[in-house]
Amino acid sequence: MSFSVVTLVKGRKKQLQNMLESIKQGSRLPSEVVIVWMEGKSEQSSVEDDDLNIKQIYIEKGTLPLAEARNQGFRNTSFNSVIFLDVDCICSPTVLENLLAHLKQKTITSAFARYLPYIPFSGDYALTEADAYAHPKRAQLKAYEPLPHKKFWSLVFALYRDDFNEIGGFDEQFTGYGGEDTDFAERFNKLGFSFSLVEDEVLHQYHLKYSPPLNYVSAIVENANLFHTKHGYFPMYSWLQAFCQKRYVAFNANKNQFEVTRRPTLADINAVLSTQPY
Incomplete structure (x- = not known):
């Protein structure tokens, strides 16, 4: 074949x-x-x-x-x-x-x-x-x-x-x-x-990863909102919650979507570097 x-x-x-x-x-x-x-x-x-x-x-x-x-x-x-x-x-x-x-x-x-x-x-x-x-x-x-x-x-x-x-x-x-x-x-x-x-x-194979993935925060928020408009729920929800807890992201109840409220610095991103292989 x-x-x-x-x-x-x-x-x-x-x-x-x-x-x-x-x-x-x-x-x-x-x-x-x-x-x-x-x-x-x-x-x-x-x-x-x-x-x-x-x-x-x-x-x-x-x-x-x-x-x-x-x-x-x-x-x-x-x-x-x-x-x-x-x-x-x-x-x-x-x-x-x-x-x-x-x-x-x-x-x-x-x-x-x-x-x-x-x-x-x-x-x-x-x-x-x-x-x-x-x-x-x-x-x-x-x-x-x-x-x-x-x-x-x-x-x-x-x-x-x-x-x-x-x-x-x-x-x-x-x-x-x-x-x-x-x-x-x-x-x-x-x-x-x-x-x-x-x-x-x-x-x-190993590659650098971050938990939560602050290096992708803007894309994750934008894509999660798009996904919600299509399917009625938010994917990657544990990441969104973690971003909210760290005050990089907030949920706008009026718009029913997440918004980036603070951009992580390079030091912020490096602080969440994960040592796990997965």
Whole structure:
């Protein structure tokens, strides 16, 4: 079965190289890998690989256009089966094959993820998998059975081309970080799609993260308000609450939306740096 892999990247060339190395060690090689760079073309935003058919696309915007980048990546695929991979993923040798084997019409198929506390020197799954940690909120999920759509994540998922088109792709009104994947899940759920996991995994390479993610406060607030207008509830609610408690954000009851009231400084952001791998 021919299939496409789509990944997005901004400033994480080493993680991308590790991901590509892990793909090449897998039991099924993709027919193409579509890389969407969310930055301008340069030596640091380009890769070459003689063993993989790579397409590279560039979106030059100041924001983090995740929804647009996923849609652009999809539009540049050539095959009916499409796997989206986060650039931080190191694939197990069998995860791509298992995702393909369990693809069904109107089903979004995903895999488990464990988290590495570092960026490996290589993408060799066997050398790093013993160091990875399960996410405590996802470790108990069951494979091969329908899961609540809100458990969907865009870290790793597979679907058919016609199904992506029926869902309508990702809503490009969401810009920056947050909300676009939950919106995608709400829309596929309303269309009667199911979501399930295969008994396989990817390893997530470490990157800096903040708890709560003050580095994305403006985008999270804007995207949460947009999401509310579409679906009637606020996503990322624990983050919004944390922002309110720290008085960076307030809820405007008259407008029924959240508003940024104070911009975090670099020192504020650094103070909430998380040491957790997930």
